Amino acid sequence: MNAAQAIETPVRKEDSMLRQKAMIAGNFRDLARAKEEGKKVVSTFVPGNLNELLMCFDLVRNLPEINALRNGMRGESRGYIMEAERAGQSEDVCAYVKADLGMMAEGKNVPTGQPLPTPDQLLNSYTGCFTFMKWFELVREQYGCETVMLHVPYQGDGTITENMRGYVVKQLNENVIPTLERVSGVRFDIDRLREYLRESAKAEEDLVWVFESAKNKPSPIDAYFGGVFYIGPIFGAFRGTPEATEYYRLLRGEVEERLRRAQGPVTPEGELDEERYRLVVEGPPNWTSFREFWKMFYDEGAVVVASTYCKVGGVYDFGFRHDPDNPLESLADYCLGCYTNLNLPTRAAMLSTYVEDYEADGLLINSVKSCNSFSAGQLLLLREVEARTGKPGGFIENDLVDPRYFSAANIKTRLESYLQMINQKRGRASLAEGGTA
């Protein structure tokens, strides 16, 4: 089956996928109905997404990054990006921003065919990405939205200091919470927050279990192409809800069953028969040719056993859990610990740990043009992880949602070459152990 046929083939979906799709569709419906139902809408970002806090004010949550990626997957982002560029945005800047601005400029706001309301509040959770600060300045300019800044300091030295934590907590206490109270008309109830955080911790536990299932051989999941669906609820508008807890319980059950049967991950074309390569992937995926991109991997029997993109909205597999006993400190630590807020030495260590712990054949970096936060320094990360693990690294380039920067033939060729290199190294290793050529 070729790429075009694969894209046309109806995707086989598991119950958790259907549940997740319904949850996300439900959130878009809530957004579409928010004004008529008298609800207030807040926009924020995935890294540093304080979903539990926002729920305390009965705010409907909108995540422009998720809107942009959905537009990308629906093939609509090119037009929006070009609209934004016609209006004065540079071709050099983040395509998520342009896709969002272009969508607003066209008055559509319709990732799912339903109009999105103008946000009542922008929570500029300035976490792990400089562009966020400018993105919401641009949206503020467009809509005249009230904006509250939450500056999350960068972990420049690889640690969270008391000063950083205290700074974030103070901003929450003195700026963010009073602003959300005023906009929503709902008084802040810290016990309500604790309840949500209790739910979050349960969901995080199951999510980590699911991610770590990939340590098995064969891996029952693809931690990148499948992983981006798994993180939807927890990185989106659902962390802290019973629905999310239930979703992750369901997902874990499905993966447990797959493990019991020694089954590989589900792909759009069915279950992967043979795991031939185990890869760690660093960097966001391409959304505009997502299925075609995925097919390049599963056609080769390449399974992603760990990915860093699936930690962009929170890193849970190194012990962090939301803590209802220390709610605001916990929210601060969550923000400070998001993947793109980690310094490069920490990222190098994390990637090396993944390669070792998940017994990967190597590290593949998918470098996207739009995201300097991820991308600047990835070439050094590649060499650093190769040196630490002795495993080969590969490097491919495309973009998040700008289809002009996705060259399928180029990517496929590089991926195939990389996998051939892994094979060659296996052959040499086998010979060294006394095997035959």
Next chain:
Amino acid sequence: MSVVEIIARCQELFDDLDFAYVRGWKEAAEGRKAIGYMPIYVPREIIHAAGMLPVGILGGGDQLEVIHGDAYYQSYICRIPRSTIELGVSGRLDVLDGMLFPSICDVIRNLSGMWQLMFEGKYVRYFDVPQNFEDDIGGSYYLRELQQLSQDLEKLGGRAVGGDDLRQAVALYNENRRAVRELYEFRAKEPWKAPTSEVYLVLRAGMVLPVDEHTRLTGEYIAAARAEERPMRDNCRVVLCGTFCEQPPLGLIKSIELAGCYIVDDDFMLITRWLLDDVPLDGDPLENLAAAFLHHSGECAAKYQPEAKKKGQYLIEAVRQSGAEGVIFAAPSFCDPALLDRPMLQHVLAAHDIPFTAFKYAENSGQMQPIREQAGTFADSIKLWSA
């Protein structure tokens, strides 16, 4: 000294990518240290108070061939980190005992981590300035960061940094900022006497010279330039905006001037003017530096503007104060801060009927003719069609 002599000295310092001056300064006395910093702003007072020389690192410019540096970056990243790495891996920055990477964008942010990986053992600090400007929130955070920096440099230098050391440093940098403000005021008033291609070199000298020496040099240049007879031209007066990190080639500045523009304000090396007023000398110097940053500092794309209606007003004010007739947006290719900010600034200018034009450059841009044509056309459009 004459203008020619002063500028020749500044040019020599500018051209020296081996940082021979810094080497010489260190060798002149036992135990001296030098700390590099990247744009936009670090509190140089603290470095000076620790007995160390602050050295501004602005990439390698158009005279440095980048061979190794390109291997660290994809094609869509600006040039300043590539040439900075080139300076590092070629040993030119071995003279530095530490590097400070201020919060300006994700590229420079991540470069701090790359430096930690590549130059183990060197002091490296990511200097994260607050985007909250309330005294008891951003101010408290920032004060602690200043204290940490001071403690780090004490440890590195092996000597305490006392309140008097800091006060003296603050006084010296206040003088320097006054001198630079005077230079900018002089240029805005009589731009034919202080071409930006010269002013730029005077500022660049301040990236390596000790602060008191740079203050003297700046004063000498102003006096010499005032005294020199130079013809006034019918040039258009412009503000240059976007040049706060990766620097344009000197040839680009000259091309804009040759095209018929007087650059009467700009955002080169904002560190020289970031704090807008004298920092008080009484009281706790670190608290004073923190308060100055929060309440009396400049604006640029890397600094959050909490009030929507104030966005871009600093640029309107710069146009008004300098008597400019238009704005040239000159941003480095791939510069997220400058390029994302630009449309918002352009809208504000349009609302005030201030003409503007825009182009991109790289620190090693070599083809100046298109820049000259664009700047020249812009100047003509103002002179011919704005009356």
